[in-house]
Amino acid sequence: MLDKTFDPGAIEPVIYAAWEKSGAFACDPKSSKRPYCIAMPPPNVTGSLHMGHALNHTLQDILTRFERMRGRDVLWQPGTDHAGIATQMVVERNLAAENIDRRTLGRAKFIERVWQWKAESGGTITRQLRSLGASPDWSRERFTMDEGLSAAVRKVFVSLYKEGLIYRDKRLVNWDPKLHTAVSDLEVESRETKGSLWYIKYPVVGRDGTFITVATTRPETMLGDTGVAVNPEDERYKHLIGKNVVLPLTTRHIPIVADEHADPTAGSGAVKITPAHDFNDFEVGRRHNLPLINIFDRDAKLNDSVPERYRGMDRFAARKQVLADLEASGLLEKTEPHTLMVPYGDRSGVVIEPWLTDQWYVNAKELAKAAIDAVERGATVFVPRQWENTFFEWMRNIQPWCISRQIWWGHQIPAWYAPDGFVFVEETEEAAKAAARAHYGEDVALRRDEDVLDTWFSSALWPFSTLGWPDATPELARYYPTDVLVTGFDIIFFWVARMMMMGCKFMGEVPFRTVYIHALVRDERGQKMSKSKGNIVDPLAIVGKYGCDALRFTLTALAAQGRDVKLAESRIEGYRNFATKLWNAARFAEMNECKLDPKFDPAKAKLRLNKWIAGSLAQAALRATEALEAFEFNAAADALYHFTWGTFCDWYVEFSKPVLTGADEAARAETRATTAWVLGRLVHLLHPIMPFVTEELWKHLAGGQGGLLIKSQWPALDAELIDRDASAEMDWVVALIAQIRTVRAEMNVPPAQEIAAYVTEAGGDETAWLARHDALVRRLARLTRIHPVATAAPAKQNTIQVVVEGALLLLDLAGAIDVGKERARLQKEAKNVRAELDKIAAKLGNEQFLAKAKAEAVDEQRERQAEARAALSRLDAALARIGGA
């Protein structure tokens, strides 16, 4: 016997273990089934589960389970990302607690400590994914620093280098002065900041008392100025172009140049040019051959290129000093408040400094071509489609990708330098040595580049490196290209774009046919969840409180395309209740000995009731299947929810009660079999969304003989099961009962009071329907009997009149009714029907409508008119009988 409620905490771990043990998650490369593959976006190995993961993995798991049940050989490829900077920071923090600095430890020892940390703590996130019910093929779990994946990285690096698509360059990079590494444009976050705009007077050489005023947000960098720019069209400054100014606080003379970069409407119209410390100024400097003067060291402290008094100062201290000195010398004209965008490192949280260094770059512009083309010709399709615009926008304006990082944890760049600086890029040290020998005619000492690659470089290879590339494995041939990538829009640039580039380049084919982009999970007020706001909802806490299925169903139901998911706990509670509802429907079936009968064929059911529920189920199944195929997760959840609760539990189960306790043995047997059959199909249909409760119920329904639900077949319900006549009949019964209940409530008939009813003016169908379902109607509308009578007249003083489609019912209250109240009720109803009739009449009276509207639309209006007229005449007659017009 089932318990009264489902106990997720006790049952989930047991079921998960059974799934894993059964091998249900594993793909089967040798099978004859069609393959289906999803590459899991590898979470950071340092990560812990948040709602974004929960949504992302729930959707992937739904697709995985759905396709698996539909008979595909599914590979959901799991793994984790080594997350270079993030992981190094975690381990450095741990070392700091032991008072150890990584530099004193040395590179090799440090890397050892990272691996040790990974072995101990790196499994957190994958363990957490298990408690979400995720069913990837754990036996194939990969890590981006695995030997195989590292080999792929080296091969890609070397071949891109040899093609000239990876190169070394000295240019400005985003320098993180805290982490001491370059970062890519994407790892820089611009934050709107309230600052100042300082107006500084630069004296013009040879014209005493003449100044040009520049406006700047970063006065401290003036010590690296090598020019002043004005717009060539700016009349205020035209006469000064070509003249020199004395750079205040120094003795340096720098030229005034004409450049479009200077905006005459901003600030003073003249700008200082610091080519070594500003991306725009770098370009201006290049156009005018201005020298680059680097004034910062790697900590962003001032170096020896500045006057002595500023050396060694931090950039922020230097700003104060420079301003004070300018003020003292009368060169600070004014200060205005100014809002500007300041770049911050997304990991370190400190202000990023544009800094001149040697770094490795990928020619992304070139690689982007094939990726753009692939999306243009539909080889990869984004769902929802509009994200293709975002993708194109980024890809068409893509900048060189800085891939070297000055940290230790990651794939070390396979480049070796000879003493003369010549570089040899090879997959192994031996190959580099051989190349050097060939180059110099003798062995020379080689020094390996110390930098490592951007983490996203290895993630970009994920869809094929995990399948064994560069080896030609059977898995690679079978599962690449993958079918779907499920991810959030925030990593379209970081990851999707780069996988597209690398996949097209090295596999000659896109990495995935479809990219499903889901939204961000926000809190119930629509705010992004963040630690500082304290509005984080922890998925594991939710799972503990409401069960995994409740969380999964909630995320699914809210995952409408093109909209953020706003998560309110009340929704989760509601879907937990849904799981309970399903559970109790099964409990009802069990109590009534509804057992699965393998020989039962719903198409052969005799009772209208059973034909109707089978057809309704088929309809819901078709809708859910279509929705999942189209990634309309919420629509699938919605169709199944409404069938389960609104149709099966609210009506069918109630309807079945008189049959199950009745005397007709054949009807009982058929209804029992139908109930069990519907529930059996239903747990299959709900399984991808709510895997635990359905698996547990399946065990009970099938008496342990049905195998695991996760391995079962998706129900292919024939649309032939949808029986229009049975639907019309049962819909009428439902409407009849609802109408009687409404009237009873309005007339304050106590719910427990059973009353007699009379029916008259019934059509042929309605008479038959009422006879057939007499027991159901009596039970659900709480009537003692329904007597057919020849006429409603004379309406008695103790009868209320219920107008339904195709019949008139009289409810006998066995006592005087409040005639005034009854009249008011009928008048209100008549008023509503008249209003509707007016609307229909206006339409049908419109010749344009009759001439131009589709025939079906006109017919529909005519039908509605006929129904409304019939209802109105019954209402008028009813009113006449009690003496009210």
Place this chain on the structure above:
RNA sequence: GGGCGUGUAGCUCAGUGGGAGAGCACUUCCUUGACAUGGAAGGGGUCGUAGGUUCAAUCCCUGCCACGCCCA
């Protein structure tokens, strides 16, 4: 500044070229033999705004307003 998206019931959101929906919240009633994590009934919306297309617009098009996100 460029791009994208969103404005529908008190809240969170579905939805459709022709009769406005769900969940939660709210009101009233009900411990009936699956379920009070339940059942029954009910109140509540000029579908942001102004135009246009159409026989017909909440839905399609345009402008505007508001909000959100991404990029510069």
